[in-house]
Amino acid sequence: SSASTPIRATLFPGDGIGPEIAESVKQVFREADVPIEWEEHYVGTEIDPRTQSFLTWESLESVRKNGVGLKGPMATPIGKGHRSLNLTLRKELNLYANVRPCYSLPGYKTRYDNVDLITIRENTEGEYSGLEHQVVRGVVESLKIITRQASLRVAEYAFHYAKAHGRERVSAIHKANIMQKTDGLFLKCCREVAEKYPEIKYEEVVIDNCCMMLVKNPALFDVLVMPNLYGDIISDLCAGLIGGLGLTPSCNIGEGGIALAEAVHGSAPDIAGKVNILEPFDVQSAMYIISFSAGEESAYVRPESLFKFSLGRGSSHLSYPVVLYIITVGVDLLKRINIETCLNLANPTALLLSAVTMLRHLELHDKADRIQNAILSTIAEGKFRTADLGGSSSTSDFTQAIVDHL
Numbered sequence: 001s002s003a004s005t006p007i008r009a010t011l012f013p014g015d016g017i018g019p020e021i022a023e024s025v026k027q028v029f030r031e032a033d034v035p036i037e038w039e040e041h042y043v044g045t046e047i048d049p050r051t052q053s054f055l056t057w058e059s060l061e062s063v064r065k066n067g068v069g070l071k072g073p074m075a076t077p078i079g080k081g082h083r084s085l086n087l088t089l090r091k092e093l094n095l096y097a098n099v100r101p102c103y104s105l106p107g108y109k110t111r112y113d114n115v116d117l118i119t120i121r122e123n124t125e126g127e128y129s130g131l132e133h134q135v136v137r138g139v140v141e142s143l144k145i146i147t148r149q150a151s152l153r154v155a156e157y158a159f160h161y162a163k164a165h166g167r168e169r170v171s172a173i174h175k176a177n178i179m180q181k182t183d184g185l186f187l188k189c190c191r192e193v194a195e196k197y198p199e200i201k202y203e204e205v206v207i208d209n210c211c212m213m214l215v216k217n218p219a220l221f222d223v224l225v226m227p228n229l230y231g232d233i234i235s236d237l238c239a240g241l242i243g244g245l246g247l248t249p250s251c252n253i254g255e256g257g258i259a260l261a262e263a264v265h266g267s268a269p270d271i272a273g274k275v276n277i278l279e280p281f282d283v284q285s286a287m288y289i290i291s292f293s294a295g296e297e298s299a300y301v302r303p304e305s306l307f308k309f310s311l312g313r314g315s316s317h318l319s320y321p322v323v324l325y326i327i328t329v330g331v332d333l334l335k336r337i338n339i340e341t342c343l344n345l346a347n348p349t350a351l352l353l354s355a356v357t358m359l360r361h362l363e364l365h366d367k368a369d370r371i372q373n374a375i376l377s378t379i380a381e382g383k384f385r386t387a388d389l390g391g392s393s394s395t396s397d398f399t400q401a402i403v404d405h406l
């Protein structure tokens with residue numbers, strides 16, 4: 001990792017809040033002197049016939065060549081004749097395992113303060129093989145595919161991960177008592193791999209019992225490995241244990257050692273690109289924003305205190321003249337505030353922590369530790385937090401605070 005030969009990595013800023021949070025990552029990496037040179041690729045506006053999707057062939061080649069990349073959220077455009085962006089990436093790059101570290105963030109209180117687990121999800125087959133059809137009218141069938149090859153591959157990765165990260169235990173999550181053939185084969189493969197790693201404890205837990213145990217005491221688990229559908233559900237459940245999707249990183253592992261890190265949340269269209277709504281800037285746009293914010297749990301439009309107070313779900317309790325007054329004051333304020341202040345609301349933590357998993361994959365542990373500690377102490381200190389964590393900091397103030405903690 002010498003400073004003279006930077007490592008090239010692909011960056012997909014993505015859609016919605018993607019470019020804003022990707023900017024945070026670039027800034028933090030710059031300030032921490034991370035020897036990475038980003039090769040940026042945006043999702044295209046036309047279908048590339050070579051990929052049958054809005055992702056260009058060149059952008060996929062970039063990941064194949066670099067072997068490592070970071071991806072912001074992508075919003076798949078609605079319409080026929082193209083493949084979903086995430087599906088294209090998964091298939092083209094053969095991303096067979098999705099790894100999500102999930103740990104309690106000190107200083108950010110949730111119901112649990114002892115979470116420290118890793119979910120590893122098989123990402124290519126199982127219930128998500130896309131093989132569904134109608135048998136006769138009123139009867140449909142969906143095929144769950146489990147192969148020895150894919151099961152061994154993900155089990156191998158889980159044990160390799162456990163060993164490389166000093167973890168003690170791998171739990172295979174299943175429902176083999178009912179799905180005897182499919183989950184049965186998955187377990188058989190896990191057992192085979194477990195035999196090669198005698199230093200790692202191995203156990204099998206039925207999925208329903210696993211859910212109960214996770215919400216009762218997440219500390220019961222260490223590394224969890226499971227087929228596609230279970231992994232989809234359990235990994236989101238685990239994100240909920242530590243405070244939600246704005247905080248959880250993930251990394252996709254592909255054939256040939258490719259690592260594509262990504263935040264698990266989406267493009268957050270409700271808080272992204274407000275600038276489009278504000279132009280042309282007039283009373284009508286302001287009213288639109290106000291009514292838009294009224295439907296949200298907390299109003300994101302700044303100055304947030306005013307709108308949070310007046311236009312949250314509780315606004316029905318306010319009398320008509322009070323609402324009218326608040327709207328008048330609000331419109332006046334909106335006229336005076338800078339358009340810029342309406343952007344910049346997203347929490348970059350999930351993408352930053354995903355970038356950290358990418359650094360760990362590259363074995364740049366010093367840089368990874370430095371950045372991770374700066375993020376965690378910024379959140380723990382509590383002076384700068386974004387709105388989703390109950391604070392009022394902008395993306396850039398929060399990012400600057402992280403830089404100051406480096």
Ligand code: NAD
Pocket residue numbers: 017072073074075076086245246262263264265266267268269270271345346347348349350388
């Ligand atoms: P979402 O994750 O975009 O948003 C859910 C809620 O969480 C919203 O209220 C949003 O404001 C909030 N949120 C999400 N990330 C946040 C962040 N970093 N900081 C602060 N708040 C945050 O989910 P959605 O609305 O269901 O999906 C929106 C779009 O994103 C859809 O087009 C969907 O297909 C796409 N999507 C993409 C991915 C991906 O690329 N991996 C994943 C999920 C959804």
